[in-house]
Amino acid sequence: MSITKEEALKYHSEGRKGKIEVIPTKPCYTARELSLAYTPGVAEPCREIEKNEEDVYKYTAKGNLVAVVSNGTAVLGLGDIGPHAGKPVMEGKGVLFKRFADIDVFDIELNTHDPKEVIRAVQLLEPTFGGINLEDIKAPECFEIEEELIRTMNIPVFHDDQHGTAIISCAALINAAEIAGKDLSELKIVVSGAGAAAIACCNMYMLAGVKRENISMFDTKGHINKTRTDLNKYKAQFAQDIVYKDLADAMKGADVFIGLSKGNIVSKEMVKSMAKNPIVFAMANPDPEISYEDAIDARKDIIMATGRSDYPNQVNNVLGFPFIFRGALDVRARKINEEMKMAATKALAELAREKVPEVVINAYGGKEFSFGPEYIIPKPFDPRVLWYVAPAVAQAAMDTGVARKPIEDMNAYKEQLQERMGFSTEIVRVMVHKARKNPKRIVYPEGEEEKIIRAAHSVYDENIGLPILLGNENVIRNKIKELGYEENIFEIIDPTKSPKVNIYAEEFYKKRQRKGVTKKDALDMMKIPNYFGAMMVELGDADAMLSGLTSHYPQTIRPALQCIGVKEGFKIVSGMYIVIIKRRIFFFADTTVNVDPTAEQLAEIAINSAETVKMFDIVPKIAMLSFSNFGSAPYPQSQKVAQAVQIVKSKRPDLIIDGEMQADTAVVPEKLETEFPFANLKGGANLLIFPNLDAGNIAYKLLQRLTDAIVIGPILVGMKKPVHVIQKGDTERDIINMSAIAVVEAENAKQ
Template sequence: MGLDEDSLDYHASDPPGKIEISTTKPTNTQRDLSLAYSPGVAAPCRHIDADPEDAFKYTAKGNMVGVVSNGSAVLGLGDIGAQASKPVMEGKGVLFKRFADIDVFDVELDRESADDIIESVAAMEPTFGGINLEDIKAPECFEIETRLREEMDIPVFHDDQHGTAIISGAALLNAAEIAGKDLEDLEVVFSGAGASAIASAKFYVSLGVQRENITMCDSSGIITEDRDVNEFKAEFASPEGEGGDLADAMEGADVFVGLSVGGIVSQEMVQSMADNPIVFAMANPDPEIGYEEAKAARDDTVIMATGRSDYPNQVNNVLGFPFIFRGALDVRATDINEEMKVACAEALADLAKQDVPDAVVKAYGDQPLQFGPEYIIPKPLDPRVLFEVAPTIAEAAIDSGVARRDLDLEEYREELEARLGKSREMMRIVLNKAKSDPKRVALGEGDDEKMIRAAYQMAEEGIAEPVLIGDHDTIDGVVSGLGLDFDPEIVDPDEGDHEEYAERLYELRQRKGITRSEAESLVKRDPNYLGSTMVEAGDADALLTGLTHHYPSALKPPLQVVGTAPDADYVAGVYMLTFKNRVIFCADTTVNQDPDADVLAEVAEHTADLARRFNVDPRVAMLSYSNFGSVDNEGTRKPRDAARMLRDDDDVAFPVDGEMQADSAVVEDILEGTYEFSDLDAPANVLIFPNLEAGNIGYKLLQRLGGADAIGPMLVGMGEPVHVLQRGDEVKDIVNLAAVAVVDAQQNGD
């Protein structure tokens, strides 16, 4: 089946289209409905009538954008009319929601004249917090946007003009830096003189390109002052007598910007450009010159960008409009001005210089993504764009005077991260605690690239003071190869004798079968023993390891050297699972195979303490396949006895009950309706599984089928902060566990 057939099936599958309206408030009871509509709805109506600004408080206006088109210039399809453009506008709504959690109504207007469109859109101002104009042909689009911005008191943004301008502008900032050229000295040639080309040329001037250094060509060649063109093209007309064709314009140019048609640039034209040329061939679906052809045309560096996703440096408008509107809506901006657009480009350019998350690398086929000629702008699926760009937009709106609402930008970043999932919201709590008092975290397997990148992030964000255990030369080579501005502390087992650690290991294990020579050998060849001994000796506050080891083998050295806490006899592995509106801690998922009641009770206490570090008040359920004695055997008695032991302990300060089935523990209707006698006054958020098999199966099913994000495994019960990673964990997992370890160490020091 071809792409067209796949797309038709995709759009036609029930329900047709790509978007729907869903409710955000309860509608289950008669009271719910009376609040949602009559008679309760009268109260917010009266408040808005008294103060129109209350519309942002009592309605969805503040998160609602209208995507408006008449279908007169749909990319790749031309003037197909309003009705036929609806799939495109629905698609735009999908992107708004997917990337910035913005709700959209798509509005297709069967109108042709600029006056009719302006009148129609302006009349919808009470409905929307912002207007995204889309696929409206030039030159009408210029007049429509300009007049609507003047008439309306909400942001109006024509993405076809400014989206490409902003994203390619970000690429230009980085490309010029890599090529060693100053913006003010760049000679820039445009192929194409439509809405996006003219807007891009204007924007490049805002970035620092000199107006006189821009040459614009249309299908008739270089636009000059003696040609009869519209007022928008005339703004970039070259002096009379400096005419010629595109090939003439490109000779000696530093930058080519293609927003025209495919295949019109030859290798000879690229060869005629200045040293280390910048080529943005953005015609879709076929660029003005192919990626391979442009690269092969020169022996020096050709910095190339296209509009295609199958080549490096895709100029994709989705990097801009969702996040621009997100920032604008959240400060209730009246406009999206030049300061906000420049701020967006600069933020995107800066983000491209940062280390790229593993999830983004995997999404793009594990291809290397590192700042340089092949990576000058972030990838569209990079989740960091939201909380890097939107706050920059909000700040620019505030500073330039178009915001009606002020924000604490640090708190705002955290709010944005929460939009990406509950796990980010929960981890932000721990990350902030870690930043308040960073601790030394030893990283076993410190010469692994992921560990090094994680160490860089820890240091960069002020989460921890990382200590990499590994080969010094290897670590230096990776740091240099990744281009990290980072001088990490390194403990190389082969450098120095580490005699004090070997001696300490011998003291701890001499009656457990380890000789002095074996202790020296273990410290020298096994970073887990070296790191564990560093923590035990107080030379590091915490240890992370296990990235390239099986879990049991990575856990063995810390257990032997660090051991359990003074008030603990057992350790356990805990996963925090985050859903859209709830958090659950699952234990034990990694350590104890067949715990008795004493172990289950202790694991519950440790896990409850862990929940509190995430600012969660624990409610503990001891799980089984039995509900409160419905089955009585040795297996069901263990969780029942553990719950009783905890309830009888005056030092236990959290509600606990069991044995109980999983649905009884987490479903409020079952808990309150059937088991109203339970000591749990709300669904449990700490689930203690009866054995390792059940715990491991349970958390993985919740993660994979329940759509939960999993953070962990977090070890509880250790004498010092030690966490064992899962093999293949990503950099973000390492950083998250490092933050948990730092908070552990902070509490140990209190």
């Protein structure tokens, strides 16, 4: 990846300067809200905290706030550039905390080289922060600073330059040693570099099982051995009896090279002199101690890692610190101890052995990854790192007695982490839990597609449903084999060869014989997966169908309507999206099917959508939207909406509905209560019925593209049996979520 100087400067200076801002988490728009946020309302939490200091975690952001503290003496390979020049890095660190673990950060730059002043300044910050991340402070002062802060403070203190690299590279070393067929206790390790990161790495390796006497460490003056008299106490721990004349001498027969120094100091010949299946972690950045190209050219049996993102096995600290702090904050740990660090290491090592999900593959340009020499640590954009590492750290904190707020249900905690980052949503997890109680048979007409196979495997693995894949059996089985899945978990049917095709064709012919379909037409159509799958659902050989990944929307709906049809008592189907924005949940309908519905059709859409909303254990509160507020603009378009409201009220008096109303009236409770107190939508609406397809489609797409809203769907509403349309851009997780919704719908229909 190439980034120019101009691009970097423009990125940091355009618009709002820098990379961070502070945003209120509570509404602060009205005079009343401001009075609650500040005086006089703020006095109440102050009084409670005065009585019990622990309540500071209840009434303030302390529990999710970390200070990134630096004096700019060892910045990013730039050296001692000072606190001002180091500030962009500290802001960047804050961005990473937020992006990967939803932790808020204030960056604190201290204008001092005196470790005692740094220590005192940080100690005074304890009431403000839930944790302290020390950053870019040079050795050996960083050791003294961290040790004293850990000793004297009652919140987690973590120097990422030391322990971040140590944790990540140790996870990589554990996996590399396994692949190389070597025992950690027997590894002969050569380390170039003797600063904070190198010493912390070696300490972590020893915790994992490496022997101190097998570590040969080099600083700028050469090999660290017992003949030297210039060693500080941290380096002296690694002084050996043996004396190596230089790095090349030490690397002969070595199993592992760890580079934490500077670029281009290791030659091909030095790598060639290493033992069988050598492990080389050249982590100097941006120029490794030996280039990736030279290293793999020197040895075909090498296991190589660098600090760069453009080569396999990037040792990136972002795999560690956000998730370590997340776990520590969530149990309100007093410190981050060695057991918590090792728990993070082992969690990362274990995750690298798991099958890589599609979301990660997509993040890296579609490239496949599997455990082996080119994949020994997870990728930074693997969202699973959060709910692997943070719970492991939290559990270790509880096990070692440093947690002040233990987690009672670790599975629930993992789900909360997933929800926190938007990977999954609470509303979808409700459906997943419901689906697991009564898994159903789900037919996927696009069974040859790899994404469908991956999703279907997860649907089976998570006990959501029993997948049925349609398509060429040989093609599907070969892809299942390539993906490393067990074949017997899938039912595979080729519609062109199925003995059921004639039965389905006959039944379809009975339905459509007066609509222009001949027996031959019916037989030909049943060989089309979408028709075959829809008839499986209609005749009870499957409970639900999902399709649309490779076809246009009508190509999925049309077969479903012709084979299954609309729910009894209704005349149309409609499309609905779930929109989650700023932790509020809305349902938008109709967004995909009906271009210009009549008043009667709008009423049907509202009633059917309300029943679907109930599946999510949510009470529907329906707003029928228009450009008019309760007759303020009496045009035919708005009068149609008002008429639809009356139809719903007459047919379903149990439903909470009102309109016609403008969109802001529907979603801003204060506006509704102040200007239209007669309306019965107390607290605002959650189900928004749009007057036509233009409005609905435009609304959800604008929210999807211009905001951070999570948009789930479309959910096809009004079918007699569950059929849902997945879209071309849907991820594996989207398909899994829709499968869960379909299973719950099938169970509801059965009951």
